[in-house]
Amino acid sequence: SVSWDNQSDPHAAADAAANRLRELTGAETHDVALVLGSGWVPATDALGAPEHEFPVTELPGFPPPAVAGHAGRIRSYRINDKRALVFLGRTHYYEGRGVAAVAHGVRTAVAAGCKTIILTNGCGGLREGMRPGQPVLISDHINLTATSPIVGANFVDLTDLYSPRLRALCQQVDPTLEEGVYAQFPGPHYETPAEINMARTIGADLVGMSTTLEAIAAREAGAEVLGISLVTNLAAGMTGEPLNHEEVLQAGRDSASRMGSLLAQVLDR
Ligand SMILES: Nc1nc2[nH]c(I)nc2c(=O)[nH]1
Secondary structure, rough: OOOOOOOOOHHHHHHHHHHHHHHOOOOOOOEEEEEEEOOOHHHHHHOOOOOOEEEEEOOOOOOOOOOOOOOOOEEEEEEEEEEEEEEOOOOOOOHHOOOHHHHHHHHHHHHHHOOOEHHHHEEOOOOOOOOOOEEEEEEEEEEOOOOOOOOOOOOOOOOEEEOOHHHHHHHOOOOOOOEEEEOOOOOOOOOOOOHHHHHHHHOHHHHHOOOOOHHHHHOOOOOOOEEEEEEEEEOOOOOOOOOHHHHHHHHHHHHHHHHHHHHHHHHHO
């Protein structure tokens, strides 16, 4: 059986999950995958009704939920001639389940046929002028987790990891979209103001606790990657106020409709 700490053979684990997905959806292939981060779930209203929805634990290799009954969910949508695989929730590195568990969703999507992986997240904004509720296209990332989903002498190139083609497409859809460099901290604690100053100094515009490891796994698997961050709070030390998770979620809800129309148009291209 495939245990969730599928470090042993992550690609076999992804194939097993993709085969079960085919059984559950009757779809031989999915074309594009979307991973929804904090605050993004309301954006799926713009995608219409999913054809299938089930807990991720229906597929092998996904860990049991951290909180009972709060398992992540998977939806399969038909969007014109394409099938989209949407993950509501993800495994975060800070759960301590290992990096293979973090990359399992993306690897499963590619094993199911997805050529494009869209990674969304909620994040802190570091750049002057950024405001809660603002979406930002990820132009590049800084992986501060000190780890990789790749094991062994596989020197994967990460140039243009965040697809210039898909970023340009998003900016056609919404010309007001800005771009930024996203830094992943291990978490689960937020950054100190000093760490935010460090992140800004090394070139980060956005800080979060997801996305970079998933993006590396997607590139290793040959998929085209798009990353979109939703600034849900200004990073620590920028406002002098403590960070409050509730404001984070509210900011996401407020901008969900704008995010939904962007995603619906990108998924349909
Ligand atoms: N590391 C980090 N992750 C986050 N996720 C969200 I939502 N806001 C933040 C933040 O300010 N810092």
